[in-house]
Amino acid sequence: MGSENKIVIQEMKTRIDHIEKLALELKKLGREIPAVEKNSRNILSAVYNLKFGISDIAEIDAA
Amino acid sequence: MPDMKVNYWNRYLETLPREKIQQLQLKNFRRILQYAKDNTIFYNRHYKDFDTDDIRTMDDVRRLPLVDKEDLRIAQDNKEPFPFGEMLGVTPEEVCTFRQTSGTTGKPVYVPESYESWQWRVEIWCHILWMAGFRETDRLFIPFGYNVYVAFWEGHFAAEKLGCMVVPGGALDTKGRINKILEVRATGLLNTPTYGIHMAETANKMGLDPRKIGIKRMVCAGEPLPQATRLILEEMWAAEVYDHIGGTEPCAWGAMCGQRKGLHIMEPHFLVEILDMETKSRAVDQGELGVAVVTPLGRRSFPMIRFNTKDVVRRGKDGCECKRTSMMIEEVAGRMDHLRKIRGVLFTPVSVEELLRAEFPEIGEFEIIVKRKGVMDEISLKLEIRREMGDQIQQELLIRLSERLKIKTNLRFHLIPVKLGELPRYSLKAKRFKDLR
Numbered sequence: 234m235g236s237e238n239k240i241v242i243q244e245m246k247t248r249i250d251h252i253e254k255l256a257l258e259l260k261k262l263g264r265e266i267p268a269v270e271k272n273s274r275n276i277l278s279a280v281y282n283l284k285f286g287i288s289d290i291a292e293i294d295a296a
Numbered sequence: 297m298p299d300m301k302v303n304y305w306n307r308y309l310e311t312l313p314r315e316k317i318q319q320l321q322l323k324n325f326r327r328i329l330q331y332a333k334d335n336t337i338f339y340n341r342h343y344k345d346f347d348t349d350d351i352r353t354m355d356d357v358r359r360l361p362l363v364d365k366e367d368l369r370i371a372q373d374n375k376e377p378f379p380f381g382e383m384l385g386v387t388p389e390e391v392c393t394f395r396q397t398s399g400t401t402g403k404p405v406y407v408p409e410s411y412e413s414w415q416w417r418v419e420i421w422c423h424i425l426w427m428a429g430f431r432e433t434d435r436l437f438i439p440f441g442y443n444v445y446v447a448f449w450e451g452h453f454a455a456e457k458l459g460c461m462v463v464p465g466g467a468l469d470t471k472g473r474i475n476k477i478l479e480v481r482a483t484g485l486l487n488t489p490t491y492g493i494h495m496a497e498t499a500n501k502m503g504l505d506p507r508k509i510g511i512k513r514m515v516c517a518g519e520p521l522p523q524a525t526r527l528i529l530e531e532m533w534a535a536e537v538y539d540h541i542g543g544t545e546p547c548a549w550g551a552m553c554g555q556r557k558g559l560h561i562m563e564p565h566f567l568v569e570i571l572d573m574e575t576k577s578r579a580v581d582q583g584e585l586g587v588a589v590v591t592p593l594g595r596r597s598f599p600m601i602r603f604n605t606k607d608v609v610r611r612g613k614d615g616c617e618c619k620r621t622s623m624m625i626e627e628v629a630g631r632m633d634h635l636r637k638i639r640g641v642l643f644t645p646v647s648v649e650e651l652l653r654a655e656f657p658e659i660g661e662f663e664i665i666v667k668r669k670g671v672m673d674e675i676s677l678k679l680e681i682r683r684e685m686g687d688q689i690q691q692e693l694l695i696r697l698s699e700r701l702k703i704k705t706n707l708r709f710h711l712i713p714v715k716l717g718e719l720p721r722y723s724l725k726a727k728r729f730k731d732l733r
Contacts, residue, residue, distance in 0.1 A: 242308060278415040285324075285416070285565065285594050286306045293319050 239294055245283075246291035253280045303554075303618070305426040309564065310620045317621065318354075320564040324593035326351050329360075332599035337382035338371045339601060357602070358569070358577060362589060364604040365397075368405045368545065380408045386597045396444040397544045398725055407446070407544050413597035414453075417446075417547050420562055421454030424551040427560070428515050428538040430484060432459035437482035439473045439491060441466030445724060446544045447517035451486040460484070470498045477509055485511055485535075488518040489525050490726040496532040497660075507534035515540065518725050520628055520646050524654035526556075541628055546590040546603050550625055553618045563622040567591040569602070570611045570625075573632070576604070585610050585629055606632035608644075636731060638666055638673045641706045645729040648677065651704050656697060658682055661719040666731045673733065676710040677701070680719055 256276040263269025304310045312320070330348040332339035346360055372381035377388045384391070391408040398404065409417065430436065436455045442448040442464075455462045463480050465473045474495060476482075485492065492514060496506040513536045514529060521539040529537040541559055542548030549566045550559040561568045570586035572578045580586035588607045592600055608631060612624030630644035637643070645664050652659050663678040679697075681690065694711050701709045720727075 238308065274411060275415075278412040281412050281594070282415060282419045286309050286419075289320055289324070289564075290308055290312065290316070293316060293323065 242291045246288045249283045249288050305423045312621055314614055317564045321567045325567050328593050328599055329601055331596055332601055335385045360602055362602045362604045369403055379406050383598055385599045386410045395446040395544050408598050410597040413595045416594045417450055418453045420547055421450040422457055424540050425454050425458055427551055427553045429513050430458055430460055434484045435461040435480055435482045436484040437463045437465055437477050438486045439465040474499050481510055483512045485514040489516045489521045490722050492529050494721055506532055511535045522646055522650040524650050528653050546600050547592050549590050555617050558612045559625040560620055560622045565593055580611050582611050582613055638675055643705055647705055651700055663719050664729045666733055668733045675707055676712055678712045678714050680716050681713055
């Protein structure tokens with residue numbers, strides 16, 4: 234993989250981590266508000282797929 | 297050179313060098329194994345003597361005992377939490393849906409999904425549909441009420457995620473479905489091969505040419521799709537026809553790309569081992585038949601570690617002209633469940649379908665029946681002949697078929713021509729093989 238791609242993947246990983254952190258915070262803030270809790274859960278499910286497809290590659294590249 | 301930006305669902309993942317794929321697989325295998333041990337009663341017990349940190353190589357993986365369908369049944373049989381039992385990897389409250397196996401080989405198994413796990417499955421199907429060329433401009437018609445059959449649901453949700461327009465075609469008869477395809481100008485189909493053939497035949501009876509209905513691509517599910525049947529479907533519909541392999545328990549784990557020469561294993565989402573059929577301890581070489589043992593590496597609600605799918609496949613090379621680097625399957629040869637010894641000969645019903653579809657276009661529906669006659673096994677083939685023909689021509693056809701079957705299967709069949717329409721038609725899993733011994 235070219236170095237340009239590695240940089241893009243690392244950048245994407247940083248943003249995926251950021252979205253995850255924000256979604257977890259939102260879920261906590263919205264506790265007992267189903268509209269917030271459930272939509273946060275949905276965001277986290279998408280994050281899970283992004284971690285599988287992108288962050289994992291960044292991690293083995295960094296290792 | 298393919299256009300890297302549009303031909304891959306995830307170009308980074310799909311073109312990873314082999315050593316990186318294997319690195320990722322082992323890392324994620326350890327992760328899902330530890331998760332399963334920590335969160336399910338079954339795996340905690342099943343792998344109690346194995347430490348996740350000791351799994352460093354594929355040889356280490358192969359030391360772990362396999363899991364098969366009977367383990368799933370036992371883990372669910374009157375076990376809490378009802379009805380998912382001891383393999384449930386999340387709390388029962390997190391289960392948002394479940395699917396069930398078809399019950400072809402015994403009591404159906406409940407397969408529970410959390411929202412996260414369901415989205416993980418849908419993501420796999422996005423890969424499958426994207427590889428088959430589905431894009432936002434497509435209109436996918438799914439000609440079934442899906443009930444608990446998973447592939448059609450996965451295809452439905454994945455097509456929505458891609459941005460296709462999805463048209464569910466349950467609660468209509470076949471003519472109604474063809475009219476609906478025309479009405480919405482559907483461009484794609486997701487169906488069983490049997491039903492794909494049946495719809496084309498019905499369109500013909502309605503005075504329509506299925507080649508001109510507008511279907512550009514079709515993904516088949518629910519049944520084996522021998523190459524000869526796939527080519528017949530392509531010819532009938534003037535469409536690209538794609539196969540995939542998978543199951544309710546392990547998800548879909550292999551699918552065709554635009555080259556349509558074998559199936560890509562969906563690496564690195566899955567760790568797929570193709571093992572020798574007798575001992576299941578040796579990875580087979582390229583070109584060799586083996587049984588597929590599958591570990592979905594991201595599905596946590598119902599972890600499957602080294603699940604013996606009993607699918608018999610021929611291992612292909614690594615990589616393909618499409619530049620994807622995943623391991624390939626050259627051929628899906630059948631299922632261990634369907635392999636039968638008849639008069640001492642190992643027989644798989646797919647070999648009959650392959651022959652009929654490739655060499656005998658005069659023959660439509662068929663059914664294979666094995667019975668005991670005295671001390672001997674007798675194998676019969678009931679067949680519908682599509683068009684009227686004189687007695688002598690029919691006799692010549694049957695003699696030719698009998699010879700070809702003998703060469704292909706090493707068995708002598710008792711051939712029974714029946715009236716057109718006499719054999720059952722199937723929309724979901726066809727049951728063309730009956731072992732009555």
